[in-house]
Amino acid sequence: MTDNTRTAPPSGRPPWTPPEGVSEKRAWASLAVLMVGLFMSLLDTTIVNVALPTIRDSINADEATLAWIISGYALAFGLVLIPAGRIGDSIGHKWVFFAGLALFTAASLFAGVAQDPTQLIVARVLQGLGGGIFFPPVTAFIQLLFPPTKRGKAFAILGAVLGVSSALGPIVGGLLIEAFGEQSGWRYIFFVNLPIGVAGMVAAAIVLPKLAPGVKLSLDGVGLLLLAGSLVAILVPLIQGQEEGWPLWTYLSIVAGIVLLVLFALWERRLAARGISPLVPPRLFSHAAFTGGTILALVYFAAFTSIFFTIALLWQAGLGHTALESGLVTIPFAIGNIVAASQSDRLAQKLGRGVLVLGAGMVFLGLVSLWILFLTVPGADLTNWMLLGPMLVAGLGNGFFIAPNSRFIVATVDQSEAGAASGVIGTMQRIGSAIGIAVVSSVLFAVANLGGVADEVRQKVGAALKAGTYSTPELAGDAISKTVLAAHVTDAATVAMFVSACFALVALALVFTLPRRVQLH
Template identity: 45%
Template structure:
């Protein structure tokens, strides 16, 4: 595993001496756009009360403002990554940025919660178009230790965007006022998107020389994958709005459709290029890494969901103060992501395992701090544990992504990144649903004890992290057995 990471996976056909001199500027543009799309996963959470007041929005529409974005985001990741692999990533990236910018402007000016939901669905599509191009371009433009550094910066971007979203959202609402401050949450994307388009054309290469000329779009595979993802995600993104147990028949149907997708891809792959090359999962680095990512994101994303609920709904924190509470996590995540990107080629998957242990310890201490200081001063009590959790998270996300994609051919980098991120979206949706159910169920059964609900939800979060740790340790053990056999 470490050897694959050190070698940078499949060669791009150019050593660092012949690398594109624009690669770091291209990466900067990609990270800015990626930050913008990932920020919108969490920034809207603190704006929901203001949106309810400003648009007189029903609870069902508020649910779709959040979950609709996640649904369409996850839906298009793989097809968009595939299209970028086939036709060149620059134009696909620019199209995604332009669409995201227009959808953000539409969300900001809307006068109806229905139109806001539609704008969010389009935002999610655009975000799903952009993100696999980012990981694909890193694979295309960087190799060796530079690739680890680039993925380290991407991991820092993921950590910052997820953790700083509530803070930035609270600040914008504070500046814009209770009635229309929520509109700034969407307007902030417009100048960023506009300013990113021209540098993207200037610095991102039109296409990689290693790109394979594939003409097949595999429409049946794309359709089966889309239907399967929707069926699996829908009950989770609906959350509390869909009552009854019948909704859980949909994930079972979705799994059956995805099984059909796998069978089709195997059959189709015998005569043409499928939308997902299933041989990716024959590489231990990719299979283990994708599973670690899905399990970790199930817990990682939910941390800020339940923290925002606890502080705002339970303790009455204003949006800005609730957002500030996540700042220690963001600071730790940034620092460790950059460091992890530099060290991953040396330590490999054991560093990911160490990061997961650190996250689990940080969350356990956070649970203890809430137990000891359950009142208004809880944000100060959990600051240090969240800092430790952020440090651990920085050693998980970007190093794991580097290792997962280390052996993927560059010509399939967009597709592989799309599959990886689809797994993350599925994991995040399921984690938020499971952890949110524990939170809301405990609130109801304990007559409004939000501190107890937050603690119980944290325990479920720790469970997901420990499951990811078990997979990482299994990969470390498998790598050692392989090394012994090779000797």
């Protein structure tokens, strides 16, 4: 069997050289500043999950609006990652990070004061744009500031922040709603970003080094339009289709999106052949590891980010728990992620690709365990303790997986194109999140059939009153509606978790497209 071990930089790729005038101390200080911004943006990916039921009641949001609040953020995030990376490669990543953080902070204020579903969706899209702008500089700075011997530790920190911020989102959201009340508490999940964002901007201006640009910027407007058009055409019907009953336009839109994506690839190759810098350099995909890794990033994020959406709606809308109780369910995931991420670099050096197999396998095992639990235990009997084991296993797997996976992917990328590569990887992660939420929410709301709950309750209340089970219609209605709703949402969560587990299984298979080892020193 061929060993795809990589012990030297690819042909034509210059060795890493330290940035002029940047000490190791400043490199680590810069990483701390970058992690503050990254934590805030990724926290917002899942913090809104526990607020969805209160948002629905507060501003009369329908099911499609709830999906757009989550997926619209991820979609906008993904749309700007690649151009933001290319601009950073050209003008330097410092001020790209600063600009994105400023937009994200301002959009958080807009989201907090939103008065209707449309305003909130627009604010979330603007938040996503801001997060997408300042994400590529994070991984690009790691590539540029740290030598290979230290880069693994930096990526391990990134992986820990990535997983923990996603897992802590529901907990923080639950605490804020508990503290400020269900009617207005959801607004504070956005207001909390304001002091963090301002402090991050000040720190970025002072601490981040202004590195020399690596490549000349080419404004690939056609490529950007083709890429944006393809992603929107694919994701809009996935998000909106269930609400509208999957009319013909949804299928035509998906087909058109695929066509636009093919045209985008052909256009980028044409520009590269003419010596013009494209939005996405085709040579990035000349390495099988990079290509496989980007697809893996999409599928993996579709698997693990969607579980928080499912659990939040099950725990609150289905079982009637508070937002805080819903958030507490994710604590085992967060703990497992922290523990595993701290050991991921050491295991990557020892096991190579094996650490990714271990991580993806544990995530799959955790999700399958949740699916079996929902399948066999009635919703009314589910408790936090039952979810502890599966969530801990999935969290450990996530911690083992994320940081080494990023390192395996970027190992074949030239330093001068670190921003473009991180933009591609980040785009696939965010689009994976959007696809995961879109698919899972469509499945969940379709199976739940919340519109049929009222009819079923009326029938069962009438039967119960005739049988003399309850003394008054009010008592019968209250008890039966809770039981019926719990059953409907639990059935839906069971199918949704099965879909997430399928994504995780595909991700596990795709791990084997990566090389067995990459250069670690």
